[in-house]
Structures are given as structure tokens and as C-alpha cells.
Amino acid sequence: MTQLKIEQLSYQVDQQVILTDINLTVETGSYLTITGPSGSGKSTLLRLIADLLPPTKGTIVLNDRPVTQFSPNQYRQKVSYCFQQATLFGETVGDNLRFPYEIRHIPVDMVAIEKALAAVGLIHMPLTKKITTLSGGEKQRIALIRNVLFPPEILLLDEITTGLDAANKAIVLAYVRHLNEDWGITMIAVTHDPEELQQKGRQVQIVAGELVNQDEFSR
Ligand SMILES: Nc1ncnc2c1ncn2[C@@H]1O[C@H](COP(=O)(O)OP(=O)(O)O)[C@@H](O)[C@H]1O
Numbered sequence: 001m002t003q004l005k006i007e008q009l010s011y012q013v014d015q016q017v018i019l020t021d022i023n024l025t026v027e028t029g030s031y032l033t034i035t036g037p038s039g040s041g042k043s044t045l046l047r048l049i050a051d052l053l054p055p056t057k058g059t060i061v062l063n064d065r066p067v068t069q070f071s072p073n074q075y076r077q078k079v080s081y082c083f084q085q086a087t088l089f090g091e092t093v094g095d096n097l098r099f100p101y102e103i104r105h106i107p108v109d110m111v112a113i114e115k116a117l118a119a120v121g122l123i124h125m126p127l128t129k130k131i132t133t134l135s136g137g138e139k140q141r142i143a144l145i146r147n148v149l150f151p152p153e154i155l156l157l158d159e160i161t162t163g164l165d166a167a168n169k170a171i172v173l174a175y176v177r178h179l180n181e182d183w184g185i186t187m188i189a190v191t192h193d194p195e196e197l198q199q200k201g202r203q204v205q206i207v208a209g210e211l212v213n214q215d216e217f218s219r
């Protein structure tokens with residue numbers, strides 16, 4: 001089933017054309033990998049899909065409904081964006097992991113938080129730990145968990161394994177795969193990483209703001 005349909009999507013800032021006429025269809029539960037040279041417009045495409053930027057032209061339709069018909073909150077709960085540089089806020093790990101409950105005004109589910117921490121190899125991570133003392137790999141994993149404590153329909157991953165060592169990368173990729181296969185979250189992942197490119201699913205390439213080389217293959 002088609003979950004996301006992008007038609008003639010373009011983005012321009014002043015006179016600079018960043019993306020031109022992108023057409024892309026994403027099936028429910030699929031795993032799409034987007035690759036391409038630095039500066040080609042990949043992050044811009046994810047930001048457009050996340051509704052963090054308004055397109056200059058074109059449409060994005062989620063479950064047969066144009067993005068413009070969702071409230072920002074409603075849409076953000078369905079389509080969640082993990083940034084290239086994991087952004088944590090507040091002072092502690094707990095501030096970040098309690099946040100998804102707080103904004104929904106529901107009690108914090110400590111069991112779900114402990115389970116999620118364990119799933120990404122952070123079983124002994126104290127919630128009182130200061131975020132300034134975390135490694136890059138720990139930050140990335142905590143940001144990822146924060147995004148999926150309430151599972152979105154689509155997770156947008158922007159070079160989330162960049163800068164991680166081999167062990168952390170393996171944990172993160174296995175977790176992402178689990179979210180896709182066992183929870184049915186649709187993945188749209190931007191990456192340069194050779195191991196991440198070995199993930200299953202379809203791959204497309206963006207070069208100079210245009211979508212090229214759409215190959216369908218499965219692993
Ligand atoms: N808000 C903006 N204003 C001006 N230029 C931008 C803006 N956002 C992105 N760009 C430019 O658009 C191009 C694509 O950027 P980006 O989407 O970050 O590429 P990628 O993620 O593929 O490396 C780059 O040339 C970048 O400098």
C-alpha cells in the first residue's frame with residue numbers, strides 16, 4: 001500500500017534551486033535508502049518530508065491526505081525526523097526520555113524506557129546522567145529511542161551512523177531493522193555509509209537536486 005506519495009516536489013531558496021521535481025512513492029513498512037553526493041539536497045528532502053520546510057512547489061501526500069491537511073502536531077507524531085547530529089535537550093538522559101510522555105500529558109512508562117535502553121545496548125544508563133557526559137554514540141541512541149517511544153509511522157534517518165564506531169553502528173542498525181521488521185515502521189534513511197547501504201530495500205540517489213537511479217532490489 002502506498003503510504004507516502006511525493007509529486008513534483010521542488011525547493012528553492014532565493015535564486016538557488018536545491019531540489020527539482022522529485023517524484024517518489026514509498027510503500028507502508030518499506031525500507032528506502034537515499035544516497036548521493038554531499039550538498040545534493042538529501043537533508044533538504046527529509047526536512048520537506050518532515051514538514052519542517054514548506055516546499056516551493058509540489059505535494060506530499062501521507063495516507064491519501066495532503067500534508068497541509070494535518071496539524072503540525074498530528075503530522076509530527078506520524079512522521080519523525082532523526083537529525084544527522086543528535087540533538088538532546090535539558091540536562092539529563094531522563095529529561096529527554098520523559099519528554100515524549102510529558103508532551104502527551106500521560107504518565108511516564110519506566111518499563112518501556114528501560115526496555116528501549118536495553119534494546120540499544122544502554123541497559124545500565126542512569127536517567128540522571130548528564131547529557132554533556134555522553135559519547136556521540138550514546139547521544140545518537142538516546143535521540144533515536146526518544147523518537148520511537150511512541151512509534152511514528154515513518155522514521156526519517158539523516159546519516160545517523162556517521163561518526164559512530166563499528167560497535168555502535170552495528171547496534172543502531174540492528175535496532176532500526178527491528179523497528180522496521182517487527183514494529184512495521186517505514187524507514188527513509190539517508191546515508192553514505194557502506195554498511196548502511198547493505199541494509200535491505202530500495203535505494204535511490206539524489207544528484208544535484210534530482211532523483212536518479214531508482215533501483216528496486218531486495219536482499
Ligand atoms: N536554508 C537554506 N538556505 C540556503 N541554502 C541551503 C539551505 N538549505 C540547504 N541549502 C543548500 O542546499 C544544498 C543541499 O543541502 P543539503 O540538503 O543539506 O544536502 P545534503 O544533505 O545532500 O548534503 C546545499 O548546497 C546547501 O548549502
Ligand SMILES: [Mg+2]
Pocket residue numbers: 042043044084158
Ligand atoms: Mg545532509
